Each structure stands twice: as structure tokens, then as C-alpha cells.
Amino acid sequence: MEFTLALRACGIASGAENLGKGWAMAIETPGGDQGITKSPTGITGLDQVTGGGLPAGRITLLVGGPGCGKTLLAMEFLVRGVTDYGEPGVFIAFEETEQELRENVATLGFDLDHLIEEGGMHIDHVSIDRSEFEETGEFDLEGLFIRLGYAIDKVSARRVAIDTIETLFAGLPNEAIVRSEIRRLFRWLRDRGVTCVVTGERGSTTITRYGLEEYVSDCVIALDHRVTEQVSTRRMRIVKYRGTGHGTNEYPFIIGGRGISVLPITSMKLEHEALTERVSTGVGQLDTMLGGEGYFRGSTVLVSGTAGTGKTSLAAAFVNAACARAERALFFAFEESPAQLLRNMLSIGIDLQQWVDSGQLRVIANRPQTYGIETHLVDMHREIDDFQPRVIAIDPATSFTSLGDFFQVTAMVSRLIDYFKSKGITALFTNLTPGAAAVETTEAGVSSLMDTWVLTAVEESNGERKRKISIVKSRGMEHSNRIHDFLMSERGILISERAPSGEETR
Amino acid sequence: MSDDDGIESVEEFEAVVSEVGAGEGMYVLRLYMAGLTPNSRRALENIKEICEKYLAGRYELEVIDIYQEPVLSRGEQIIAAPTLVKQLPPPLRKFIGDLSDTERVLVGLDLKAR
Known part of the structure; x- marks a missing residue:
């Protein structure tokens, strides 16, 4: 020998x-x-x-x-x-x-x-x-x-x-x-x-x-x-x-x-670098709510809420801001086609088309059912290796629940998060909460893996549905604890600077 | 060379036969051996004996050392040693082993009824 x-x-x-x-x-x-x-x-x-x-x-x-x-x-x-x-x-x-x-x-x-x-x-x-x-x-x-x-x-x-x-x-x-x-x-x-x-x-x-x-x-x-x-x-x-x-x-x-x-599942170690740089959320007032500066670079953000509360819009705003900073962004859309996404976002004043044209933004749309969970994972890895984005949005991460059981989906999301962190990619996941469930339930049970959790909701009062937004948690930074009003119009996303109660935000 | 190196057509068959220079009943045999291992040596002795006894004057025996001719043994799909290949008369047959089982060899060479 x-x-x-x-x-x-x-x-x-x-x-x-x-x-x-x-x-x-x-x-x-x-x-x-x-x-x-x-x-x-x-x-x-x-x-x-x-x-x-x-x-x-x-x-x-x-x-x-x-x-x-x-x-x-x-x-x-x-x-x-x-x-x-x-x-x-x-x-x-x-x-x-x-x-x-x-x-x-x-x-x-x-x-x-x-x-x-x-x-x-x-x-x-x-x-x-x-x-x-x-x-x-x-x-x-x-x-x-x-x-x-x-x-x-x-x-x-x-x-x-x-x-x-x-x-x-x-x-x-x-x-x-x-x-x-x-x-x-x-x-x-x-x-x-x-x-x-x-x-x-x-x-x-x-x-x-x-x-x-x-x-x-x-x-x-x-x-x-x-x-x-x-x-x-x-x-x-x-x-x-x-x-x-x-x-x-x-x-x-x-x-x-x-x-x-x-795909090695358990080989990931928790030893990624913690970056102190901050990146804008794409919505000025949301940055303010997050200590005035937005998300940490390389962190993982969850935006959850029931249907029609503006999750995709927040994802688009985030991606838009990244492109405006001359970074590359990857948008995985599992519910809308690229054309549909671009049209809808234009209606709230977010022009993503320009970034697609300039080659900074790539929108990848797939039906989640197209293939198995592992194939999705490998596909996403390949796209990321290929495009080298700084910022990623996955809309919605919940789509994967149709592909596997709770454990598998959680495992998948945690693998993705580890991968993003190892590459210093800031990632935003949206998560659909079913109407009947408690607002703070995330289907894939992934909230504990996230660094920042933004919750959107709709409140019915005085014959009107009002959108609300709040920060459930944001590790390592001071953030607002209030529930803010949240408006979407052709001028973009607006969040009330003050909490509805009139108290100062922290 | 094709995988089994069999005779594909009548023309080819006749060409081979005329090349051998004999008509029906002519045997063309090839013995592939791996140097002079005991098995190979026994196989050579055995086949010589069988040929002289049963096929005197109407056989051609070619002995090939696979160490010397690796490409040839690849073409013939030789994996075992020793291997005797009966090329003619058809059908092509391969005998592996030291040919000590005379009965089997004779049956395989169609020199004895099954």
C-alpha cells in the first residue's frame, strides 16, 4: 500500500x-x-x-x-x-x-x-x-x-x-x-x-x-x-x-x-460571516422602520401575510433598489409569468423592465410542480452560479409545500439560506399565510431561520380594507415595534411614518 | 472486425473456404492462449491430439498468444484463456478451458453426435 x-x-x-x-x-x-x-x-x-x-x-x-x-x-x-x-x-x-x-x-x-x-x-x-x-x-x-x-x-x-x-x-x-x-x-x-x-x-x-x-x-x-x-x-x-x-x-x-x-443536506455549518453593511428595502419608510438603513447585507428576509397584502410588491421594490445600486438581482417567480410580474409592478410605479433590458435583473418563472424539490434546488443553484446576483427574491417560498412534506420544505429552505449566506447574498422570501391560519404562522415553518421578518396584513374597519405592515423581528438592529399603515398606488409603496396611534416610532 | 467475427455472407464464406484451399469438411481453428501457463499448454496438447486423431489432413490450427496480440483478442472478444475458436465450419463456436473434456470438444466440433 x-x-x-x-x-x-x-x-x-x-x-x-x-x-x-x-x-x-x-x-x-x-x-x-x-x-x-x-x-x-x-x-x-x-x-x-x-x-x-x-x-x-x-x-x-x-x-x-x-x-x-x-x-x-x-x-x-x-x-x-x-x-x-x-x-x-x-x-x-x-x-x-x-x-x-x-x-x-x-x-x-x-x-x-x-x-x-x-x-x-x-x-x-x-x-x-x-x-x-x-x-x-x-x-x-x-x-x-x-x-x-x-x-x-x-x-x-x-x-x-x-x-x-x-x-x-x-x-x-x-x-x-x-x-x-x-x-x-x-x-x-x-x-x-x-x-x-x-x-x-x-x-x-x-x-x-x-x-x-x-x-x-x-x-x-x-x-x-x-x-x-x-x-x-x-x-x-x-x-x-x-x-x-x-x-x-x-x-x-x-x-x-x-x-x-x-446535495449534501447536513454538511452546512453555521459559520458564515456577519456583514455589517446595510441595503435598502426599496421603500424609504420601511428602511426607517428598520433603524433607518434597511436590511443587513447577506441576511435573509421573510415577508409573510395573507393574499393581497403586498408581499410581491415589497419583493419587487427590494429588487428594484438593488438594480438601482447597479447590483445584479435574481427574481424567482413561482406564481406569475415574468411578463405578468413586470406589468403588475409597473402599476405601482416600479419599472423592472429597464433592469431586465440592462441585464441586471433576471426573472425566472417556473411552476413549482414542474419538477421535484431537489431539482428546483439544483436549478436555483445553477442560475445563481451562472448569474452571480447580490440580491435574490423568491416569490413565494410557500409554493414548495405542494412538492413535499413539512420537513422536506423546511430542509430545502434552510439549505437555500445557508447557500445564500455563504455567498453573501441578501435574500427575500415571501410567504403566503392562509386566511384562516394565525397571521404569524408560516407554512413552511421557516420563520426561525430568518433574520428579518416583515408581516403584512389586511384589517377591515369602517367598510374598508386597510393594509398594515409591521416588523416581527429583525436580528441585530433596532426596529419599529408599531403597526404601520401601508398603501400601494401608482406612485409606489407608501408606509405611514408614524404609527396609527400617533406615537413615535422607535 | 465485428463483435463475433462470424461469416456474414455466402461470398465471404466461399472466399474463406477457397483461401483455405479445401472444400467441405475443412476445419479452421484458432487457439488463444495466455503465454505458457499450465492451462494453455494442456489446451495446446489436447487440441493437437484431437485434430490428429479426428481431423488429420483437413484442419488448420492457428495459435495466438494474447500477450503478443492484445488488439486481436479484443476484436475476437476473448476474455478467458485459453479459448479455442472454431471459425469454420459454421457456426462459430468458442471453447473456453484447457480442452480436457474431450467429449464436449468433439460434440462442439460436430465430430460426435450430441
Whole structure:
């Protein structure tokens, strides 16, 4: 093993670098890793949950039922190895031909042809047809070893994926020989010092159908594809990872247009920086209510209230102010189309169109039901990484309750908040309170996660519906404790400077 | 080379046959071995014996060391060693192992009824 470790020592540096990507603040660093060198996968999120990647120079078993993404994960590990870490790879395909593989992974944006031409990758399709074979005595699988060795030497491979080796059991007549040869193959791969991913079908009583886990003792990752309430979610769990700590939860992952993304749920730590800079709410009097200066930069704001109390308008005012400061803003609309939003906001004197035209504002409208909660989350992450906004509005965050149970939605919102904070993004969530519920209930139960909570309401008196606004809480600043009147007109949003009772605001 | 390297057409079949220079009953065999392991050595001895006994004068046996010819073994989809491939007469058949099970070899070579 010393030999392997020495060889792989160069992998440490790139592994550490990779930890800084994407989920920068999100790393759960499992301690005591001195014994193991890790090979970063380059797959979003996977390096976080594994604490830096797969065991370098060893074998990782990837287990799952049909259609759970084993082949794609194995392929992405190789592709990222070539493109991100300069490690050539060999893919041994027992099930798909080279052509099928190329086509299948093209959807993830991987151009295998290019990689193969450049000499970074070699794909070998091994076809085994049992009906062709006649067993006539003792044999070994030296032919397979030679092919693999030839492929590894051809591209100087550092990474190998074998998908799926269990085909040998079905294809060859003598199970005892196959078993001992697979054991020998794994030992041989370790001796060659390549980092290897082997896929296997999930078994009903054992982890894999043919008990491959007996031979792979380094790392086992299980993939799963479940459908709950018509929404499908892929999940990943690290069953075992010898010699290192690792995340033990089930992590949702998606297969998107740019590969696989794993979402670490619990790896977030509460250690974001607290910024003292303030940003305007976009409504002068609301700034006054918040100690005269508005929200903290990088804080999270909740605007909740029943229908028609002006939540979206407050979100628009906030976004408008950010754009006026020459910042970029992202508006996620889950109830209105962009055109509808722009028209409605123009009616209260907020011209968002100019910011869309100048490229400072991007409005992303989606029906929440379009896809599952994890997909939304990953999508939002991608938009944010792409656009790099300073300010985000999500209108309304409550839409997600139609997609999952209370726990899931809360988990999602808390993940989003952590992500925003890690990037210093000021975020405003609106939250619809159902008419019958207590005004201070938020559907997703997220109010405790928020730094500032603005409550809007409608009061019926003297044959008139009057809008009211108040600050329920605002961490770290002095704020008004009064209920203020709140008016919306073509001139914009107006909040009474004095409390209706005539007392001074604080 | 196609996956099974089978004979695809009549023309191809005839071309191969005429190349071999014999008519019906001609056997074209290829033995893929992994160097000189005990299994490979036994397979070579066994097939030579079978050929001399049953196919004297009407066989062609080519021995290929897969260590020397990795590309060829890829094309033929050779994974086990030793592997004997019966290329002619059709159908194409692969025998894996040291060929010590003479009965099976003879049946597979259509030299003995099943």
C-alpha cells in the first residue's frame, strides 16, 4: 500500500483545491484522514459528502437498481478525471457498446469522441454471450486482464470504470472460477494503483446480487431512485468508506444537463460571516422602520401575510433598489409569468423592465410542480452560479409545500439560506399565510431561520380594507415595534411614518 | 472486425473456404492462449491430439498468444484463456478451458453426435 500512497500523493493537492469549489462553506470535514488519499470526483457535491473524493488507487463499488444512474456516475467520474484533473481513464463496458455509451452520455454534455481522440479516454466493450461458450476445462480470465492492461497502458490511465462486472457471472459457466478471477482482478487493479469504480446490481438480501461487496472493502456507495407522490427523487448513500469519516445520510442527487449533482443536506455549518453593511428595502419608510438603513447585507428576509397584502410588491421594490445600486438581482417567480410580474409592478410605479433590458435583473418563472424539490434546488443553484446576483427574491417560498412534506420544505429552505449566506447574498422570501391560519404562522415553518421578518396584513374597519405592515423581528438592529399603515398606488409603496396611534416610532 | 467475427455472407464464406484451399469438411481453428501457463499448454496438447486423431489432413490450427496480440483478442472478444475458436465450419463456436473434456470438444466440433 505504501507504494500506492506515494504514487497518489500528488492527488492530495488537487483534492483540497476542489473542496473550495461550489459548496465552499458546506464542507463537512471528516477527521482522521491521514491514512487515505482521495481522488476527487469533480462531481458537484459528491466530493463534499465523501470528504474529498473516492479512495485513490483503490476500488469503489457503486450499487443500485436498474436506471438509478450507476453508469452515468461512473462515466462522469472518468470524464471529470480527464477534463478537471488530467487523469486519463478507461471504461470497460459489459452492457453497452461504445456507440450506445457515447449517445447516452452526450445528454450530459460529455463529448466522449473528443476525449477519445485526444487520448484521454479509452472505451472497451466486452461482450459475453453465454450461448457461444462451451466450457471444456480449467480456464482463467487472462484475456480480460490483458485487454484491461492494454487499455490502461494505451492512455496511461489513472482511473478505471467497470460497468458492470456481474455480467461475467451470467456469461460464464463456472461461478467458482469467475469469483476467484474477480478477486484476482481487483487485487491486480489495486496493484496497478488506478482508482477504480465498479458498478453492481442491487441484490435482494445482499448489497449486490452476486455479493461483490465481499471483494471490495474500501468504499461502497448505494444509489436509489424512488417515487414519492409522483415526484421522483434520486438518492445516494455512502454505505461504507474504510479508513475515513463520511456523511452517513441519504443525499438527494439529480442527473441534469451538466452531469450529476449531489446535495449534501447536513454538511452546512453555521459559520458564515456577519456583514455589517446595510441595503435598502426599496421603500424609504420601511428602511426607517428598520433603524433607518434597511436590511443587513447577506441576511435573509421573510415577508409573510395573507393574499393581497403586498408581499410581491415589497419583493419587487427590494429588487428594484438593488438594480438601482447597479447590483445584479435574481427574481424567482413561482406564481406569475415574468411578463405578468413586470406589468403588475409597473402599476405601482416600479419599472423592472429597464433592469431586465440592462441585464441586471433576471426573472425566472417556473411552476413549482414542474419538477421535484431537489431539482428546483439544483436549478436555483445553477442560475445563481451562472448569474452571480447580490440580491435574490423568491416569490413565494410557500409554493414548495405542494412538492413535499413539512420537513422536506423546511430542509430545502434552510439549505437555500445557508447557500445564500455563504455567498453573501441578501435574500427575500415571501410567504403566503392562509386566511384562516394565525397571521404569524408560516407554512413552511421557516420563520426561525430568518433574520428579518416583515408581516403584512389586511384589517377591515369602517367598510374598508386597510393594509398594515409591521416588523416581527429583525436580528441585530433596532426596529419599529408599531403597526404601520401601508398603501400601494401608482406612485409606489407608501408606509405611514408614524404609527396609527400617533406615537413615535422607535 | 465485428463483435463475433462470424461469416456474414455466402461470398465471404466461399472466399474463406477457397483461401483455405479445401472444400467441405475443412476445419479452421484458432487457439488463444495466455503465454505458457499450465492451462494453455494442456489446451495446446489436447487440441493437437484431437485434430490428429479426428481431423488429420483437413484442419488448420492457428495459435495466438494474447500477450503478443492484445488488439486481436479484443476484436475476437476473448476474455478467458485459453479459448479455442472454431471459425469454420459454421457456426462459430468458442471453447473456453484447457480442452480436457474431450467429449464436449468433439460434440462442439460436430465430430460426435450430441
